Amino acid sequence: MxxxxxxxxxxxxxxxxxxxxxxxxxxxxxxxxxxxxxxxxxxxxxxxxxxxxxxxxxxxxxxxxxxxxxxxxxxxxxxxxxxxxxxxxxxxxxxxxxxxxxxxxxxxxxxxxxxxxxxxxxxxxxxxxxxxxxxxxxxxxxxxxxxxxxxxxxxxxxxxxxxxxxxxxxxxxxxxxxxxxLGADTTSPTAPANPRTSNLTCSSVTLSWSASTDDVGVAFYDIYHDGQQMTSVPGSSLSANLTVVPGATWGLYVNARDAAGNVSQASPTVTITVPQCQADTQPPTTPTGVTATAAGTTVTLRWSPSTDNVGVTGYEIVRGGVQVGSVTGAATGSFTDSGLTANTRYEYQVRARDAQGNRSGLSAPVAVTTGSACATAICAVTVAATDTDLPWGLTSLPDGQVLYSRRDAFDIVRLNPATGAKTSIGRVPNAAGTDGEGGVMGIAVAPDFAADPWVYVMHTSPTDNRVVRLRYTGGVLTGAPQVLLAGIPRNKYHNGGRLRFGPDGKLYVATGDGQNGTWAQDRTNLAGKVLRINPDGTVPADNPFGNAVWSYGHRNPQGLAFDSQGRLWEQEFGNSVMDETNLIVRGGNYGWPRCEGTSGSCAEPGFIAPKRTYPTAEGSCSGIAIVRDALYIACLRGARMYRAEISGSELVNVQQHLNGTYGRLRAVEPSADGGLWLTTSNLGDKDSVPNNSNERVLKVTLGR
CATH class of the missing domain: 2.80.10.50 (Trefoil (Acidic Fibroblast Growth Factor, subunit A))
Known part of the structure; x- marks a missing residue:
C-alpha cells in the first residue's frame, strides 16, 4: 500500500x-x-x-x-x-x-x-x-x-x-x-445563436442552440438562467436537458468556452414560464391571530401561519386597503413596517398565497397608532423621483444635489432633492448594453470635486467594461471622456460596476468575472476583482500585484463602502447558494470560483471567509452604504434592505426593512443630511432596452 x-x-x-x-x-x-x-x-x-x-x-x-x-x-x-x-x-x-x-x-x-x-x-x-x-x-x-x-x-x-x-x-x-x-489561443468563440426550448414540463426543459465557431475549437457550452450557471456540456453538444422549478419565469442563455478558457459573449435570451406540476385552485386558509405593535414610527405585525393543500409560499401585507409589503416562506409569521408617520392610526390585514397564485381572504383588520417620535432605525421613506429607466449608480454633489446613472438609456441625471426637478447632464459616449445587465453603471465624484469637477463613470462599451471620467462644467458633461481603465471583460451578466472613492483618495472599482470564474483567480486579469487606481487612472505604487488589482476571487461584486476606520466592505452576488458580505484586505483572495460564500472548497488556506452570507432567495444584494457604522444592504431578489451594525470586524444585530414594500432594491448611498438614497430595479433590469421601467428614487430618513 x-x-x-x-x-x-x-x-x-x-x-x-x-x-x-x-x-x-x-x-x-x-x-x-x-x-x-x-x-x-x-x-x-x-x-x-x-x-x-x-x-x-x-x-x-x-x-x-x-x-x-x-x-x-x-x-x-x-x-x-x-x-x-x-x-x-x-x-x-x-x-x-x-x-x-x-x-x-x-x-x-x-x-x-x-x-x-x-x-x-x-x-x-x-x-x-x-x-x-x-x-x-x-x-x-x-x-x-x-x-x-x-x-x-x-x-x-x-x-x-x-x-x-x-x-x-x-x-x-x-x-x-x-x-x-493554451498559450497560442487568445480568441474567444463567437456567441451561440438561435437558442430555443422544447419538452418543457414542470421539472425539466431542453435548451438547444446553434453552434459557435472558434479558431481552435469550442470545448464547452455553459448554460445560465438570469446570471446563475446551471450546467456545462461538451463542445460537441448543441443541447442540454435542464432541471427547472415549477412556476418560475427564467431567462435562459448559453456561452461558448474554448480549451484556453476564452469565453464568448452570451447568446440571446429565451424566456420560459415553467408550469406547475399539478392543478391547484384551492387557496390557503386565512391568517389568524394577527397582532400589531408600534415602536415609535415602526409597526411590527405577527400572525399564526396559514395552511394549504399544496403549500403556502408567502404572505402579503395590506395597509389601509393597499398592499405595502410581502414576505416569503410557509412558516413566516411577522413583518416590520418602517418609516411611518408619527401619531397616526394604521389598519392592517394579512393574506396568504400559494405557488399558483391562489390567495386567501384578508385577515380580520387590526389597528395600531404610531408613537410621537421615531425610535427605530428607519424613520421615514419618501419618493423623491420616478424614472422610466433603471437608476443604477448614484452619488451626491457638494451642493446637496444628486447625480444618478440611467443604465440602459446611457445618460446621467441631476436630481434636485428640494424640488424633485430632474435634468439630464449628458449621455456617456461609447456606452453599450449587453442584452442583460451591462450599460452605464457606477458613478462617483472625488472629494475635491468643487475644485476639480470630474464625474467618474463605469460603463460597458461594445468590447469591454471601462472606467472613464468626464468634465462637469456649467451643469453638464463636457468634452470627450478620459479613459482611465479599459480591458475589463464584459458579458451579458457579471459586469460588477460599483465605484467608490476611499479615504486614501484612491478610486475603488468592483468588477464581475465576466461569466468566466477562472478570471477571478487570475491576478493579471481585471475581471472578478476589486480594483484600486489613482484618480488619473495610474496604478498606486503600493498596490499588491503591481497592477490595478486590490483583491481577487470575486464573482460579481456590486457594493463598496468604507467604515469609520477606513476599512472597505464589499457586497457580492453568489451563484445559486448564497451571497456574501466581505471585509476587503489588500491582496486578499475571496475564493470564487472554488468557494461560494461558505459553500465549496472554502477551507483551503489563503481564502478569506465572508463576514455574513445570505441565501440567494433572500439576497441578490447589489449596493451597500455605511452611515454611523451601520451597514445598509439593498437587495434585488430579496426585495428588502438589511441593516447590520459593525462591531469590531463583525456584523451584528442584523435586521430586515422594507421587505417587499418597494420591490427590488438596487443602489443605496449616504445622503448629505445623514440619511440614505435608495433606488428600485423592478422592470427591465435583465435586458438592455431603454425606458421600459417604472422605478423610484427613495429618500430614507434614519433614526438611531
Missing amino acids: RVPFVKRKSTARRSRLRAAWVVPLAIAGIVVPVPAASAAVVDTNASYVLVNRNSGKALDVYNLATNDGARISQYTRNDGAWQQWQFVDSGGGYYRLKSRHSGKVLDFPSTADRAGLIQWSDHNGTNQQFRLADSAGGFVRLLNRASGKAVDVLDFSTADGAQLIQWPDTGGANQQWQLVK
Whole structure:
C-alpha cells in the first residue's frame, strides 16, 4: 500500500540531497534511462493544461500556493493560471514544467517510490527535469530524469485534491496525461445563436442552440438562467436537458468556452414560464391571530401561519386597503413596517398565497397608532423621483444635489432633492448594453470635486467594461471622456460596476468575472476583482500585484463602502447558494470560483471567509452604504434592505426593512443630511432596452 505524501525536508537538508541526485547517481548504481524517441512536441512559448487520462482532472497547484514545497495535486479543470504550465527546455529531450501561477517548477524531493510531487524554485536539477514518453491515444507519460519514474495519481484516485507522486513507469491510465495547449489561443468563440426550448414540463426543459465557431475549437457550452450557471456540456453538444422549478419565469442563455478558457459573449435570451406540476385552485386558509405593535414610527405585525393543500409560499401585507409589503416562506409569521408617520392610526390585514397564485381572504383588520417620535432605525421613506429607466449608480454633489446613472438609456441625471426637478447632464459616449445587465453603471465624484469637477463613470462599451471620467462644467458633461481603465471583460451578466472613492483618495472599482470564474483567480486579469487606481487612472505604487488589482476571487461584486476606520466592505452576488458580505484586505483572495460564500472548497488556506452570507432567495444584494457604522444592504431578489451594525470586524444585530414594500432594491448611498438614497430595479433590469421601467428614487430618513 502506498504511503501518504511526506512533507519536504528543510532547505539545508534539501541542498545535500540535490548534490546527491546530480552527481553520485551512477556510483550508487542507479541507472537513469536515456530518453527514448518521442513524437510528443511541445511549444516552449505556450502554456499547457495537463489532463489525467484516468480522472479527467488537471495537474494543479494545491490551494493556489506560491511557496517552495507546495504540493501538486489534481483538480477539476478550470484552466486557471495554477493549472497552466510552460515547458522549459533542459536539453537532451528533457523539460522543466514551470507554473504560470507561481513561477516555480515541478520537482520531486527524492528518488523514492511514492515521493510527492511539489513545486520548487527553478535550479534545473535533474529532479526537476522530465521527458515525455508517448502513450496510445495522444497521451504522454512524464518521466523524471533523476529517478526514471512516472508522475502518477496516488491510488488511481479521481477525487479533487488527490496527491500526485512518482511511481515506476507502468503505463497505467493514472500515469497518462493529455497536453492541452493554451498559450497560442487568445480568441474567444463567437456567441451561440438561435437558442430555443422544447419538452418543457414542470421539472425539466431542453435548451438547444446553434453552434459557435472558434479558431481552435469550442470545448464547452455553459448554460445560465438570469446570471446563475446551471450546467456545462461538451463542445460537441448543441443541447442540454435542464432541471427547472415549477412556476418560475427564467431567462435562459448559453456561452461558448474554448480549451484556453476564452469565453464568448452570451447568446440571446429565451424566456420560459415553467408550469406547475399539478392543478391547484384551492387557496390557503386565512391568517389568524394577527397582532400589531408600534415602536415609535415602526409597526411590527405577527400572525399564526396559514395552511394549504399544496403549500403556502408567502404572505402579503395590506395597509389601509393597499398592499405595502410581502414576505416569503410557509412558516413566516411577522413583518416590520418602517418609516411611518408619527401619531397616526394604521389598519392592517394579512393574506396568504400559494405557488399558483391562489390567495386567501384578508385577515380580520387590526389597528395600531404610531408613537410621537421615531425610535427605530428607519424613520421615514419618501419618493423623491420616478424614472422610466433603471437608476443604477448614484452619488451626491457638494451642493446637496444628486447625480444618478440611467443604465440602459446611457445618460446621467441631476436630481434636485428640494424640488424633485430632474435634468439630464449628458449621455456617456461609447456606452453599450449587453442584452442583460451591462450599460452605464457606477458613478462617483472625488472629494475635491468643487475644485476639480470630474464625474467618474463605469460603463460597458461594445468590447469591454471601462472606467472613464468626464468634465462637469456649467451643469453638464463636457468634452470627450478620459479613459482611465479599459480591458475589463464584459458579458451579458457579471459586469460588477460599483465605484467608490476611499479615504486614501484612491478610486475603488468592483468588477464581475465576466461569466468566466477562472478570471477571478487570475491576478493579471481585471475581471472578478476589486480594483484600486489613482484618480488619473495610474496604478498606486503600493498596490499588491503591481497592477490595478486590490483583491481577487470575486464573482460579481456590486457594493463598496468604507467604515469609520477606513476599512472597505464589499457586497457580492453568489451563484445559486448564497451571497456574501466581505471585509476587503489588500491582496486578499475571496475564493470564487472554488468557494461560494461558505459553500465549496472554502477551507483551503489563503481564502478569506465572508463576514455574513445570505441565501440567494433572500439576497441578490447589489449596493451597500455605511452611515454611523451601520451597514445598509439593498437587495434585488430579496426585495428588502438589511441593516447590520459593525462591531469590531463583525456584523451584528442584523435586521430586515422594507421587505417587499418597494420591490427590488438596487443602489443605496449616504445622503448629505445623514440619511440614505435608495433606488428600485423592478422592470427591465435583465435586458438592455431603454425606458421600459417604472422605478423610484427613495429618500430614507434614519433614526438611531
